[in-house]
Amino acid sequence: VAGPNVRMERKAMENLDWLVTIDLWETETAAFWKGPEADPAKIKTEAFLLPAACSVEKEGSVTNSGRWSQWRYQAVQPSGEAKRDLWTIDRIFRSVRGLYSYEGGAYPQALLDMKWDYGDEPDVHEVAREINGFDLTTGRLLPSFGKLKDDGSTSSGNWLYCGSYTEKGNMAARRGLSDPSGIGLYPEWSWCWPVNRRIIYNRASCDTNGRPWDSEHPVIRWTGSRWIGDVPDYGATVPPEKNVGAFIMKPEGHARLFGMGLADGP
Structure with a gap:
């Protein structure tokens, strides 16, 4: 409950059957029922606050705003009864699947047939490997999303993280201090999505001829045969004169200041 209309949000939450909050402490959302103007006796919502493990109490990855x-x-x-997020999600899924197995329900096979074999104590490394993805014909971890196929022979929980946990190991656990770029990219420290590219849309750091706008601090540059520096957000061997555009996920190759094609909105 921290939006632009807190009073309306609190009123809406009073009409829930139940509310489950998992956090380190009691938040405004968890305690909405005892906020200003609230009368707990008239609120139908049953609220549960589950204690969560904090960052130093669990193993796993954390992704910053730089990806x-x-x-x-x-x-x-x-401490106490606090649990890891993974433990909580695992227990919720298995409980829900157990109910579907016993009571049935709409489209039960989606839950009953889902692969979920993490054991009594789910292994965060196994989850990280599944997010990365496998070649299902060999069982080997995929090196990058470029190896994903649409024929059912590969898997990945999130294509952006494909390459984060490979046959070489857990890329997010790397702590290499080398920085060939000299501008703070540190390509061997942790792992950056996607494909360990430290600066997205880095083609925009060069002019139309492939020369860096800042020649003293180049992110990438064209050698005459390929782009070097950071992992190029561009075809590695596509020459500048092709005029593909720096923003390759857009048909026109350019950034946008507004969303095109929306029925309404900015």
Whole structure:
């Protein structure tokens, strides 16, 4: 409950059957029922607050705003009854699937046939490997999303993270300090989605001839045969004169200041 109309949001939450909040402390959302103007006796919502493990109480990855996925390790056991997010999600899924198995329901096979074999204590490394993805014909981890296929022979939980956990190991756990670029890219420290590209749309750092706008701090540059530097957000061997455009995910190759094709909105 921290939006532009808190009063309306609190009123809406009073009409829920139940609310489950998982957090380190009691948030405004978890305690909406005792906020200003609230009368707990008249609120039908049953609220549950589950204690969560904090960052040093669990192992896993954390991704910052620069898209660097960095692995961190558990330092201490969770206090009290606090649980890891993964443990909670695992228990919820298995409980829901158990209900579907016993009681039935709409489209039960989607849950009953889903592969979910993480054991009693789900392994965060196994989840990370599944997010990366496998070649299902060999069982080997995929090196990048370029190896994904649409014929059912590969899998990936999130194509953006394909390459984060490969046969070479957990890329997010790397702590290499080399920086060939000299501008702070550190390509061997952790892993950056996608394909360990540190700066997205980096083709925009060069002019139409492939020369860096800032020659003293180049992100990428054209050698005459290929782009070098950061992992190019562009065809590695596509010459500048092709005029493909720096924003290759857009048909016109350019950035947009507004969304095209929307029925309404900015």
